[in-house]
Amino acid sequence: MFICMFSKTNGKPSSWFVPVENGYCMSWRVAVEAYNERAWRTVPVQCLRYVENYMLGGQYDQDINMVVEQIYNYLRDVAPAADGKDAWILDIDETCLSNLFYYQGKRFGVDPFDPVAFRNWVQSRSCPAIPAIYVLFWKLINSGFKVFLLSGRDEETMGQSTIDNLHNLGFFGYERLILRSPAYRGIGAVPFKSEARKKLVAEGYKIWGNVGDQWSDLLGDCTGDRTFKLPNPMYYVP
Amino acid sequence: MFICMFSKTNGKPSSWFVPVENGYCMSWRVAVEAYNERAWRTVPVQCLRYVENYMLGGQYDQDINMVVEQIYNYLRDVAPAADGKDAWILDIDETCLSNLFYYQGKRFGVDPFDPVAFRNWVQSRSCPAIPAIYVLFWKLINSGFKVFLLSGRDEETMGQSTIDNLHNLGFFGYERLILRSPAYRGIGAVPFKSEARKKLVAEGYKIWGNVGDQWSDLLGDCTGDRTFKLPNPMYYVP
Structure with missing residues (x-):
C-alpha cells in the first residue's frame, strides 16, 4: 500500500499538492548541504537555472x-570566559565575502574551477560582503570574542588583495587572518584548517563557534564547540 | 551595491525569477538537514503545510x-574484505520503516512527541517499508555485507513488534537487530549507538556504511567509513 501510494505521487503529485519545482536539483542541493554529496566537481548542467534562481532569487539569502x-x-546560551581567549572562526569565501559575481560568469559552478581567473578576480579586490555575516562579525567583536579569519586562499598571491578587500568593506579589528602559507600548498582544507585551529587551541584559545560554507571548514580537529554550515551549491572544496 | 541588490530581491524576487515558495520553511528544512538546527522539539506551526507537501508530494521520496x-x-568504489566482517548499519525509524502514517495524525511533527501513542503505533506492527531502503537492504545482503539494524526503540516494549513488522515486510537475513536494552534507557542516542558500534568494531567488523535519518545516528564513535543522512523534517532525536 505504501509503495502504491508513493508510486502514484512520485513525480506526479496529486492535484491538491503544490507541484514539485525541479525536484532533482532540490534533492541535489540538500544532499550537498547534508554532506551526502561529496567531492563533486561541478554543478550538474541540468541544475544551472535552478542554482541561478536559488542564488539570485532570494532563497540563498534567506538560508x-x-x-x-x-x-x-547559540550565542544567547553560551557563557564566554571573558579572559581574552574566547574565539570564533570565520571562513572567507562565501562566508565573509561573496564570489557570486565571479560565479555568475562561470555559470554558477557548472563550469569547472578556473584557478587563474579566480586569482584575477580575488586580486581585483571587488568581492562584496555577505551582509548577515558582516553584521555577525561586528556583533562577535563587540561581544568580546576574538575573531579569526581562516581561509584556504593562497597567502603569497592573494594575501594583500584579501586584506585590502576586507578592510575596504569594513572588516577590521579581527584578531588574525590565517591564509594558506607556501608550506601548506597542495594540502587539503581539512588538514590545513585543523592544523591552524590546533595551534589556536595550543595558544589557549577556546573556539566557541566555527562558520563556513564548506564541510571541510567544519570537520577535522578542534572544530569548535559549535559549527555552522552556510549554504553553497556552486562549488566544493575538498 | 551587493546589499542593494539583495535588499531588492530578498523576499520580492524580480519578475524573471520563479517566486520563492515558502522560503522560510525551506530554509528551516535545509538547516535541519545540514545540522544547523539542533535540538528542536516540534515543527514550526507555520511550516505544517510545507512539511505535509514535502512528505506527501514527492520531494521526500526523491530526496x-x-x-x-x-x-x-559509494558501493561501486569500495573494496570489501569479503572476510565475513564487512558491515553496514541501518537505522530503523524513517530509514527501514516509515512512520509517516502515524505522523500524519500528529500534524507531521507540529504536535509534540507522544510516547504512549507512538508505542501503540509500533505495537500495531503496521509501519510500511521505505521502498528504496528495502531495495538497498537486499542489495547489501546479496553483496555479502552483514547488515546490522541499530535502533533506539525500546527492546522490552517494542522488540517483538519490531521483529514482526520487519519480517512481515521481508526484512530478514540481517545479522543482528540491536535495540535499546533496559540498561540504556534514558541515555542519548549518540552514546547508545556509539557503544553498540564500538562493540561491533571490537568483534572485528569493519563498518563500511551507516545510514540514518538523524544526525545522532551518524555522530560519535566508530561512525563508519561513510555516513548517509536521510531526510526527516518531522522530528529530532537527541
Whole structure:
C-alpha cells in the first residue's frame, strides 16, 4: 500500500499538492548541504537555472539569514570566559565575502574551477560582503570574542588583495587572518584548517563557534564547540 | 551595491525569477538537514503545510532516492574484505520503516512527541517499508555485507513488534537487530549507538556504511567509513 501510494505521487503529485519545482536539483542541493554529496566537481548542467534562481532569487539569502539566526540563538546560551581567549572562526569565501559575481560568469559552478581567473578576480579586490555575516562579525567583536579569519586562499598571491578587500568593506579589528602559507600548498582544507585551529587551541584559545560554507571548514580537529554550515551549491572544496 | 541588490530581491524576487515558495520553511528544512538546527522539539506551526507537501508530494521520496543513489555510487568504489566482517548499519525509524502514517495524525511533527501513542503505533506492527531502503537492504545482503539494524526503540516494549513488522515486510537475513536494552534507557542516542558500534568494531567488523535519518545516528564513535543522512523534517532525536 505504501509503495502504491508513493508510486502514484512520485513525480506526479496529486492535484491538491503544490507541484514539485525541479525536484532533482532540490534533492541535489540538500544532499550537498547534508554532506551526502561529496567531492563533486561541478554543478550538474541540468541544475544551472535552478542554482541561478536559488542564488539570485532570494532563497540563498534567506538560508544564510536563518543560519545566522541560529548563531544568535547559540550565542544567547553560551557563557564566554571573558579572559581574552574566547574565539570564533570565520571562513572567507562565501562566508565573509561573496564570489557570486565571479560565479555568475562561470555559470554558477557548472563550469569547472578556473584557478587563474579566480586569482584575477580575488586580486581585483571587488568581492562584496555577505551582509548577515558582516553584521555577525561586528556583533562577535563587540561581544568580546576574538575573531579569526581562516581561509584556504593562497597567502603569497592573494594575501594583500584579501586584506585590502576586507578592510575596504569594513572588516577590521579581527584578531588574525590565517591564509594558506607556501608550506601548506597542495594540502587539503581539512588538514590545513585543523592544523591552524590546533595551534589556536595550543595558544589557549577556546573556539566557541566555527562558520563556513564548506564541510571541510567544519570537520577535522578542534572544530569548535559549535559549527555552522552556510549554504553553497556552486562549488566544493575538498 | 551587493546589499542593494539583495535588499531588492530578498523576499520580492524580480519578475524573471520563479517566486520563492515558502522560503522560510525551506530554509528551516535545509538547516535541519545540514545540522544547523539542533535540538528542536516540534515543527514550526507555520511550516505544517510545507512539511505535509514535502512528505506527501514527492520531494521526500526523491530526496531519499538521491541519497540511495549516492550509496550505490559509494558501493561501486569500495573494496570489501569479503572476510565475513564487512558491515553496514541501518537505522530503523524513517530509514527501514516509515512512520509517516502515524505522523500524519500528529500534524507531521507540529504536535509534540507522544510516547504512549507512538508505542501503540509500533505495537500495531503496521509501519510500511521505505521502498528504496528495502531495495538497498537486499542489495547489501546479496553483496555479502552483514547488515546490522541499530535502533533506539525500546527492546522490552517494542522488540517483538519490531521483529514482526520487519519480517512481515521481508526484512530478514540481517545479522543482528540491536535495540535499546533496559540498561540504556534514558541515555542519548549518540552514546547508545556509539557503544553498540564500538562493540561491533571490537568483534572485528569493519563498518563500511551507516545510514540514518538523524544526525545522532551518524555522530560519535566508530561512525563508519561513510555516513548517509536521510531526510526527516518531522522530528529530532537527541
